Amino acid sequence: MNTSHARRIVAQCGVSIDGYSSGPDGPEHDTWLYGHAATEASAEHFEGLWRGCSSALVGRTNYVGFHSVWPGITRDPATDPRTRELGRWLDSVDKAVVSTTLTEAPWENSRIFTDLSTAVATLRSEPGRDILVLNSATVIQSLLAADLVDDLRLSVLPVLLGGGLRLLPEGVSSGWSLVSSTAMAHGAIAVHYRRSR
Template sequence: MPRTISANVTLSLDGFAAGPGGDMSWLVETALHEQCASGFAGYCRGVDTVLLGRTNYEGFHGFWPAVADDPAADARSRALSRWLDAVEKVVVSRTLDEATWTNARVVRDLEATVATLRAGDGQSVAVLSSVSVIQALLAADLLDELRITRVPAILGEGLPFRADGLPRSSWALESLQTIPTGAVVSVLRRR
């Protein structure tokens, strides 16, 4: 059975994945809420390969490795840090020559890489918030599942999730969860 290609992204009500200048402060309350954090930890348990764009790879690599041994970090964040260190990380980039994080490698051809990953053994392959990678997968009709957390914030500007010229596709709601912060987590499966 082919591996599932899944994407996880958090969006504002007006469809932005980040605010101006990459601001992510608008999603912190929701991301740290026990219900949301627990759901994300469950999602990660089914993933053994992560696809990241260069920007997210550099941001994750600059933050997460130190969290594993940080006594001030909560147990779930330390576990996520260890998981991110151990999981296979495939970085899609035209400009990065090497990835120095444990179990990370750089690829140029997203479609060929996804075909190889899909045909291989293992658990799901996940894109963690890398909008450019998610858009490219949608454009190539290679995404099986979307996990969207919609946060009740209007940003007005920033990094938009939508991309013009995507092929038409149909999705079925697999699950829906509300978070007490007012956020809604939708898991959509490709029909």
């Protein structure tokens, strides 16, 4: 498929210095990641990502987790305007969920795909802006293995985890160009790599 005019697959993820997207005790204990996400600098950076995308691609775990918290955050009067706008985007954006176990996707504008390649081919064939993979490490690993990622947008956080879920898969070799890098006040570095084809 000629992807020169197709929608780009933008994989976004927060990682530790040693390359883990989740620590050894699982996502419910990833306070290092939640603290980063709560900063103003991170919210501003992420806004620059999601505003350029009209579809979100996620795995089952993130879909269920996001749906369990974001509608409440969005509707909470105490939520700051930037976070509320993100919540409204998450409500309204076209959400493609890759899962072999989900039988229903109750969040509005959601659809389930049992096969990742089919999901990507379908999304790329439809009109719209870029497709954002939302911090779903296993989906990103599979996309990288199939050479389907166009842009990697990583937030490298100043923490060593020593174990957990590694983001980048073994056995995958590919070339990338640095588009930009930004140092944030709280010590994280946002890097944007583009696949060299």
